[in-house]
Amino acid sequence: MTTAERIDKYEPLTEQKVIQLVQQLRLLPSDGALTCEEIGDGNLNYVFRVIDERSQQSLIVKQALPYAKVVGESWPLSLNRASIEYQALRIQGELTPDFVPKVYYSDTTYAITIMEDLSQFDILRGKLIDGEHYPNLGKHIGEFIAKTLFFTSDFYLDAETKKQRVKQFINPDLCKITEDLVFTDPFFDHDTNDFEEELREDVANIWDDLLLKLEVAKLKKLFLTRSDALVHGDLHTGSIFVTETDTKVIDPEFAFYGPLGFDIGQFIANILLNAITKQQEQQRQLLQLITDTWEHFSETFTELWKTQGQEKYTQVDGYVEHVLTETFEDAIGFAGCEIIRRTIGLAHVADLDEITEYSELLSSKRHALSLGKELIFQRSKLTSPRQITLY
Amino acid sequence: MTTAERIDKYEPLTEQKVIQLVQQLRLLPSDGALTCEEIGDGNLNYVFRVIDERSQQSLIVKQALPYAKVVGESWPLSLNRASIEYQALRIQGELTPDFVPKVYYSDTTYAITIMEDLSQFDILRGKLIDGEHYPNLGKHIGEFIAKTLFFTSDFYLDAETKKQRVKQFINPDLCKITEDLVFTDPFFDHDTNDFEEELREDVANIWDDLLLKLEVAKLKKLFLTRSDALVHGDLHTGSIFVTETDTKVIDPEFAFYGPLGFDIGQFIANILLNAITKQQEQQRQLLQLITDTWEHFSETFTELWKTQGQEKYTQVDGYVEHVLTETFEDAIGFAGCEIIRRTIGLAHVADLDEITEYSELLSSKRHALSLGKELIFQRSKLTSPRQITLY
Numbered sequence: 136m137t138t139a140e141r142i143d144k145y146e147p148l149t150e151q152k153v154i155q156l157v158q159q160l161r162l163l164p165s166d167g168a169l170t171c172e173e174i175g176d177g178n179l180n181y182v183f184r185v186i187d188e189r190s191q192q193s194l195i196v197k198q199a200l201p202y203a204k205v206v207g208e209s210w211p212l213s214l215n216r217a218s219i220e221y222q223a224l225r226i227q228g229e230l231t232p233d234f235v236p237k238v239y240y241s242d243t244t245y246a247i248t249i250m251e252d253l254s255q256f257d258i259l260r261g262k263l264i265d266g267e268h269y270p271n272l273g274k275h276i277g278e279f280i281a282k283t284l285f286f287t288s289d290f291y292l293d294a295e296t297k298k299q300r301v302k303q304f305i306n307p308d309l310c311k312i313t314e315d316l317v318f319t320d321p322f323f324d325h326d327t328n329d330f331e332e333e334l335r336e337d338v339a340n341i342w343d344d345l346l347l348k349l350e351v352a353k354l355k356k357l358f359l360t361r362s363d364a365l366v367h368g369d370l371h372t373g374s375i376f377v378t379e380t381d382t383k384v385i386d387p388e389f390a391f392y393g394p395l396g397f398d399i400g401q402f403i404a405n406i407l408l409n410a411i412t413k414q415q416e417q418q419r420q421l422l423q424l425i426t427d428t429w430e431h432f433s434e435t436f437t438e439l440w441k442t443q444g445q446e447k448y449t450q451v452d453g454y455v456e457h458v459l460t461e462t463f464e465d466a467i468g469f470a471g472c473e474i475i476r477r478t479i480g481l482a483h484v485a486d487l488d489e490i491t492e493y494s495e496l497l498s499s500k501r502h503a504l505s506l507g508k509e510l511i512f513q514r515s516k517l518t519s520p521r522q523i524t525l526y
Numbered sequence: 527m528t529t530a531e532r533i534d535k536y537e538p539l540t541e542q543k544v545i546q547l548v549q550q551l552r553l554l555p556s557d558g559a560l561t562c563e564e565i566g567d568g569n570l571n572y573v574f575r576v577i578d579e580r581s582q583q584s585l586i587v588k589q590a591l592p593y594a595k596v597v598g599e600s601w602p603l604s605l606n607r608a609s610i611e612y613q614a615l616r617i618q619g620e621l622t623p624d625f626v627p628k629v630y631y632s633d634t635t636y637a638i639t640i641m642e643d644l645s646q647f648d649i650l651r652g653k654l655i656d657g658e659h660y661p662n663l664g665k666h667i668g669e670f671i672a673k674t675l676f677f678t679s680d681f682y683l684d685a686e687t688k689k690q691r692v693k694q695f696i697n698p699d700l701c702k703i704t705e706d707l708v709f710t711d712p713f714f715d716h717d718t719n720d721f722e723e724e725l726r727e728d729v730a731n732i733w734d735d736l737l738l739k740l741e742v743a744k745l746k747k748l749f750l751t752r753s754d755a756l757v758h759g760d761l762h763t764g765s766i767f768v769t770e771t772d773t774k775v776i777d778p779e780f781a782f783y784g785p786l787g788f789d790i791g792q793f794i795a796n797i798l799l800n801a802i803t804k805q806q807e808q809q810r811q812l813l814q815l816i817t818d819t820w821e822h823f824s825e826t827f828t829e830l831w832k833t834q835g836q837e838k839y840t841q842v843d844g845y846v847e848h849v850l851t852e853t854f855e856d857a858i859g860f861a862g863c864e865i866i867r868r869t870i871g872l873a874h875v876a877d878l879d880e881i882t883e884y885s886e887l888l889s890s891k892r893h894a895l896s897l898g899k900e901l902i903f904q905r906s907k908l909t910s911p912r913q914i915t916l917y
Binding site for chain 1: 680750844
């Protein structure tokens with residue numbers, strides 16, 4: 136591949152072209168011994184792993200596709216998300232280098248990001264389904280969220296820089312996915328929804344619940360209008376890689392300036408979706424993980440506020456407590472929406488869908504729907520993660 | 527002036543150059559009979575009136591200056607605000623043509639906007655000080671705010687267009703003026719503040735009032751983070767031109783995507799600042815003007831919501847009422863901040879400063895400070911503009 140070809144125009148890469156590209160960029164030591172495999176199981180991107188068979192070093196080449204695979208080529212998506220992902224990874228990498236993959240290269244023409252290979256890690260969702268427990272996870276995720284939010288917010292950044300960041304991370308295509316699939320379609324009889332026929336009555340109850348829809352409307356409005364900080368935007372357990380000791384947050388292509396509570400809410404929701412399927416002792420452990428995460432988040436955020444707050448009002452008593460109270464309430468509401476949409480919307484979770492006993496699958500999904508509703512309705516009454524139960 | 531000169535680079539215009547420019551653009555019929563006068567009394571711009579003495583037609587050439595005049599050249603300001611003003615006038619002109627000046631031309635190099643001359647209009651502030659009453663004013667301002675907010679919000683625009691507008695109206699320099707001069711400096715012992723020495727104790731009480739500062743912190747956060755709709759951003763009574771029958775809103779250079787309640791709040795504040803200086807019957811009339819404005823705003827907004835809402839949740843019972851309740855609460859809070867900053871901050875209002883009797887001036891300013899505080903503290907308890915009193 137010549138440089139002229141490389142920068143000419145977008146095309147989906149093949150394994151052979153990926154090898155040529157990595158050779159050309161001299162990102163691995165042994166040019167002649169590279170192998171490549173497409174390992175993506177996502178819906179929106181190719182993910183190639185390139186291994187240098189001689190040095191056993193490796194890396195990942197991720198390429199954005201111009202459409203969502205899940206519905207064929209009929210759902211076009213801006214390639215700009217590759218650039219958003221790269222820029223978000225760069226910022227997150229500066230703020231929390233331990234918790235994101237290293238980035239080596241990006242190219243807007245091909246919509247690719249080349250980054251650290253995390254093959255030694257497992258995807259958290261699968262491991263939670265297997266019943267694994269990660270004692271550092273709450274600490275790591277709490278710290279990741281606290282630092283990425285605080286340092287990109289008006290509490291720390293000067294107003295000009297923050298507004299330029301808001302502009303830089305305007306992300307209409309990917310936000311639209313969330314606006315539709317998380318906040319809208321599941322609450323109306325929309326053809327993207329996907330649920331077992333046996334659940335129709337439960338689902339119809341949601342569509343008919345005007346009080347619930349009013350609360351979801353308010354939460355959707357927060358998502359549409361609150362430019363608080365740079366959020367990851369898709370922080371479910373499939374976006375988190377783990378080992379016994381380490382945690383990495385990947386795939387920030389949904390990143391944008393959004394509400395402080397959004398990432399925590401999505402994380403809590405996906406832990407609860409797993410907890411629903413478990414026995415009591417594991418449920419207790421998963422609820423403890425939620426408490427750990429919130430507590431590490433709020434402690435880190437408060438510490439940063441007190442030591443590094445640049446906004447003059449960060450000196451005023453009670454302000455950080457107000458911000459955290461509001462963030463918690465919003466997070467619980469967002470969690471409720473996420474739980475409902477992962478149960479009856481377009482994109483499901485394996486935690487529920489892979490339950491082998493069909494009657495148990497149905498009862499777990501009913502459980503999820505009632506839990507989601509409770510969280511949305513009760514969000515202003517809950518004041519601590521310790522009050523979250525599975526109802 | 528040749529075209530090459532004209533597009534070469536920014537320079538402050540002179541009356542002679544303005545005439546050459548208008549001739550060149552053929553915006554008035556008689557090229558040979560143009561006269562020009564700089565009539566600006568603002569702090570940030572030149573305002574030239576060009577008259578065709580033969581046809582008696584005229585127009586306004588407004589040029590942004592690269593600094594704020596009020597503090598000499600030491601406060602640099604982006605010329606981009608001329609482009610923001612032009613784009614805001616275009617959008618407002620499409621949505622509410624009766625209430626904004628027509629725009630004929632804009633040029634980003636010179637940072638100029640050429641627009642309708644409103645010499646037959648009076649500035650509202652001066653006329654309110656004189657005790658004049660405008661029976662259509664509440665209706666006009668309520669309609670202007672309702673239409674400009676609704677049609678630029680997520681309730682009407684598709685998500686992509688709205689996000690592009692947010693990007694287009696990122697306005698750091700002018701927002702910074704409001705962030706500092708409205709929401710921050712007056713509440714701290716800052717050297718931009720300006721007040722009579724006799725008021726020092728009252729002012730110190732504000733600086734020491736931690737509960738007040740906590741509430742102002744929350745209101746400032748709304749201003750910094752809520753991208754609801756395209757707000758005018760500076761809707762005081764000096765930005766409104768009136769005749770017996772007509773109303774024009776000018777100077778949207780502070781326009782940005784901000785909270786729904788901001789414009790109404792600034793308008794209410796400036797009416798109250800005038801009402802403080804009046805006798806009982808005129809006070810009653812000015813409070814009625816506030817009620818009229820809110821009622822016309824909320825009726826128009828609700829009508830547009832029901833007939834033209836594009837967001838799916840606009841169909842949900844109770845949502846528009848929720849949005850209006852929140853908007854009213856925020857507006858009252860913003861009004862409180864504006865009243866305080868116009869009394870002790872950098873930029874004062876003639877309504878108070880031109881009171882001839884010094885003891886009356888001091889008591890009116892004390893009145894303003896206590897009214898501002900009350901509005902900030904009571905904003906969540908007030909539910910109707912009829913409950914607003916002068917305390």
